[in-house]
Amino acid sequence: MHEKPVVLVTGANKGIGLQIAKDLSMHGLTVVIGSRSLKAGEFAAKSVGDDARAVQLDVTDPASIAGAANWIRNELGRLDVLVNNAGISRADVPDRSFDQAAATDPLTVASLDEVRTVFETNVFGVIAVTQAMLPLLREAPAGRVVNIGSSAGSLTLNSDPAHPRPWMFGAYSASKAASHAITVAFAAEFESAGIKVNAACPGFTSTDLNDFRGTRTVGEAAHEPVRLALLDADGPTGTLSNEDGPVPW
Numbered sequence: 342m343h344e345k346p347v348v349l350v351t352g353a354n355k356g357i358g359l360q361i362a363k364d365l366s367m368h369g370l371t372v373v374i375g376s377r378s379l380k381a382g383e384f385a386a387k388s389v390g391d392d393a394r395a396v397q398l399d400v401t402d403p404a405s406i407a408g409a410a411n412w413i414r415n416e417l418g419r420l421d422v423l424v425n426n427a428g429i430s431r432a433d434v435p436d437r438s439f440d441q442a443a444a445t446d447p448l449t450v451a452s453l454d455e456v457r458t459v460f461e462t463n464v465f466g467v468i469a470v471t472q473a474m475l476p477l478l479r480e481a482p483a484g485r486v487v488n489i490g491s492s493a494g495s496l497t498l499n500s501d502p503a504h505p506r507p508w509m510f511g512a513y514s515a516s517k518a519a520s521h522a523i524t525v526a527f528a529a530e531f532e533s534a535g536i537k538v539n540a541a542c543p544g545f546t547s548t549d550l551n552d553f554r555g556t557r558t559v560g561e562a563a564h565e566p567v568r569l570a571l572l573d574a575d576g577p578t579g580t581l582s583n584e585d586g587p588v589p590w
């Protein structure tokens with residue numbers, strides 16, 4: 342079995358996931374970059390350092406998920422931390438601009454196909470990958486799961502009329518609210534096994550997800566997910582937070 346703790350970060354070939362991978366590598370973990378494109382994952386792994394590898398992982402593809410779990414077991418024999426980072430804000434439609442996509446996010450106009458596509462990655466993908474990695478996480482001395490949530494999915498904030506409407510308030514924000522619900526459910530189920538499951542809100546960050554309109558850097562965004570990935574035995578479970586503290590569900 343691999344000596345060092347191992348982390349799998351989904352969707353880590355770019356954006357916040359890649360930064361989380363880099364930061365956790367600096368903290369001494371062996372990093373597995375989950376990437377839809379193995380080539381892009383291998384390229385990203387090189388930028389992380391010597392102790393990073395890539396695995397093909399599409400979180401919407403059951404065969405790909407099972408293959409990644411088998412690869413981790415066979416190659417490394419352990420998984421200590423799972424970061425469910427892979428996410429989309431919109432379906433990938435050829436010849437559609439970001440603004441056109443954003444305009445169809447509100448639920449009054451969103452197509453159900455698009456809502457399903459967003460939920461496939463942001464919601465069902467999180468459940469599927471967590472289930473597949475469960476046997477490995479159970480064997481880890483201190484299993485940790487970090488889901489990348491968002492204040493855009495905060496029911497408390499968004500039902501306050503005084504709170505400014507979040508960006509992509511519709512299909513995307515609903516998917517993030519669902520990812521928060523998943524966090525609470527997994528945390529409750531995992532508690533007796535000592536596995537901590539928390540959600541991090543990275544803040545509005547400049548990445549492909551929002552056509553690089555976010556105001557935060559990936560370095561800032563990775564801070565809270567990394568902290569939650571490294572929680573010690575006294576750390577919380579079933580929480581949503583950013584680097585300033587708890588974020589309301």
Ligand code: NAP
Binds near residue numbers: 356546549550
């Ligand atoms: P990003 O740069 O677009 O990165 C998203 C990553 O997810 C990419 O690696 C992408 O891979 C991957 N991905 C998409 N669909 C996938 C699938 N089916 N299977 C596996 N990987 C898939 O966006 P980001 O901002 O870093 O987003 C990372 C996470 O942060 C997401 O969960 C997002 O919802 C969350 N978040 C972002 C912000 C923000 O302001 N940026 C705010 C709050 C929360 P490809 O390269 O193959 O597309």
